[in-house]
Amino acid sequence: MSTPTQDSAVYSELPAGVKRQATQLKLADDVRDGSAYLSSFLRRHVAPRNLATAAAANDAHQVVLLDTVVPKKRPSSLQKKGRRQLNARERRGVDCFAASTARQTYRTHVPLHTLWRGYMRSLLQLEPSRALAADAQHRLLKADYHGCVLTVARSRCPSLVGVAGIVLQETRCTWRLVTREDRLVTVPKATCVFTFELEGHVVTLYGKHFVHRPADRCSKKFKSKATIDL
Amino acid sequence: MVRFKNRYFVLEIVHPLHASTHRSVQEQKLTSQEVYHSLKEEVHKSHGDYGSAAFSISCNVKYLNPYTNTIFVRIRRGPHRFLATTLPFIKKIGKQDNIFLNTLYVGATVRNCHKFLRNHNRQQLAVLLKKITHPEERKKLQTSLLRACVLENVETWNTQTPMQ
Amino acid sequence: MYERRVITKSEFHYMRVSLDVQNPAKALPVELTNVYFKQAVTAALTRLFGDIGGAMVAVDVLKYNEGDRSAILRVHSHNLVKLWSALTLTDRYMSRKCAFRVHQVSPYLMGLAVNSREYEHT
């Protein structure tokens, strides 16, 4: 508030009632001078510990936030909208495909295969003599096949027949195998029938009905289809 | 796409011997089962097992009017050729023999057949009018003919049964 | 409803047919001459397609070999299906169980000269 004398043309006198109230509150002389009112106001509303900053800020005409506000956290790249998977751009950033296109040798993945064999043995409680239990077969549906030695037994594309190798990666529509000649082969699932052997059990896998992402396969409820034809 | 195409035969039983005198209705009582079986028998005689098999699954007698001796047969397109070829050879229907079946109209929809039947019956009325000499019956006939013409333009054929 | 759509526009079809009798050793009540064979064929037709239907199918027995009861039949192309199914559906002739075996069907008589299925390239 500016002093009344200079621009009384702009400001008119305070009405009589307000002036009388001001004298009762013993504020008569402070009312005209804003700064006193402001410091008393600050003393009443601002917590003692940041009274100094409030006063300083007032001199420099800055905005002071009075109530305590939690600063909004900038969401990190992974927690955006609660998404669990990476989107395509992030996946390229993580470059998870690069590992499989590099020079792969069969020998380096044999331990992976033995690991997979152990995993399968425990998963299915395998005994060569006893036939595979029914529920064990269902577990086969949801098992992980990275590291398994898959062979293409039958296929619509004759050149794929006979391709065999250790599974490096399983995508929704293909298997990536590294063959014995250290060649990386991407075999489509939909047109092939795969076989592998586990302690005396030959398992035939009909690719046509296996076209799911490994993650989905665990949660997916399999419905039996009409035919297992190629 | 029309699933089944049908053919509707409007047949008239003609009694050559007693065409003129008025036969008593009870004597020549006909039921649609009787008609169906005699038709099927005839088709079997002329078209064998295959003909009667195809006929039996696709044909039914829809309407029978003993007074005007008209029969209304629905049969699916295809096997209808079997019925068409056997009609001329039919001499016996149910208990009546020494008759023959005159095909009045073959239509693809019930509606057309009904329309034809209505016009046909009205013409029969006109023919009867000439023959009847008894004054009292003549007057009754004229009133019904007049009523038929008046209703001509009112398309109410489904409520009004064809003239007796 | 049951014609056979074939590209060749030939008017006739020729069939090589033989009659298999149950135990051939036992002689038939009457020796099967071509007249009886033709009568067997027409009986089959009238049994399945009746008087009118059967009569419509005109069948000619071109050649008949009494030894193995085989014959060559000629029929109009659009009646082939009717004749062939009539032959297939017969199971009895002169109260003896029998079956018509259709070996070959072709729109040309020459086609019956050699049977590609039994041909052995020596």
Place this chain on the structure above:
Amino acid sequence: MAAFSDLNILHMENVSTKEKLLMAIKLGYEVVAINNYVENVLVKDDKGKSKKEPSKVVEIPAPVKVHLTERDIGDLKVKGASLKQLSRFTTVLSDPGQWRRMQEDDIQAYDLLAVQPTTEKLFHMACTAIEIDIITFNIGDKLTYYLKPAPVSKAIERGVHFEIVYSEGFHSSSRRTFIANALRIMHVTHGKNVIISSGAREAMDVRGPYDVANLGLLIGLQEPQSKDAISTNSRACVLHANTRHSVKSVISVRSSSELKAEDQWTVEACRKEASEESGDDSSESAAEEADSSFDAARPESKRRRMDGV
């Protein structure tokens, strides 16, 4: 067009099935199913026996396997084909309880399962619910229910096939109803998923594959459909049976002993791994040597016919 097949050679006590089989082979069929027809799977205890006493279980005959010598399959060998013999089980479905009985092992041991429903509701159940391959009809006499298009289209989508038995058409009494029922089936399925088979009671009842295809034309199937009725549809039916034995039509597990000689190559890669893994400590050379032999095997397997199984 797949191999000609007749999926219904009736096995009867008095008549020798082998004779029928020989006739079928002579006529050119390459896939044959020998059909055990059991009227009733559950014994109807009409005397109202007490529940405690177990109802007498109907003895299901084991699948029939006819031993054929090389000479018998002679004329198939000439064409480079070989006879594939399957076993099939057929029963009349008169109440839903029978399906539970059919799920037991002695019936599941059969390759093909066929069922003959008697009422509308059971026909609907056979089409949509239960795991069977073929739905047959008592085609000799009048059908006791209507064939609705809804369950039929569901059955077609599920890969279940409808069977027309043509040997019923021979006896003059049942021929007319045979043709009528066949026409009715054809109208409702539009010729899809239809198999025509003999159901032969005697050796003379079997007809040649081309004759049967012509019968298909008689009842109104299209030209390719009637050819399929005796070849491709039957193959699809047999595959549908294999699907039933597999786990959710995704995986099927067999013991290694069952593997046929020519299929050994499919599991060679694993076997090589297994042997290598067990001989882990073996020197590097062993692995090298294993590699070379594997390569030798692979090109040869590449010429493996596409249809290995």
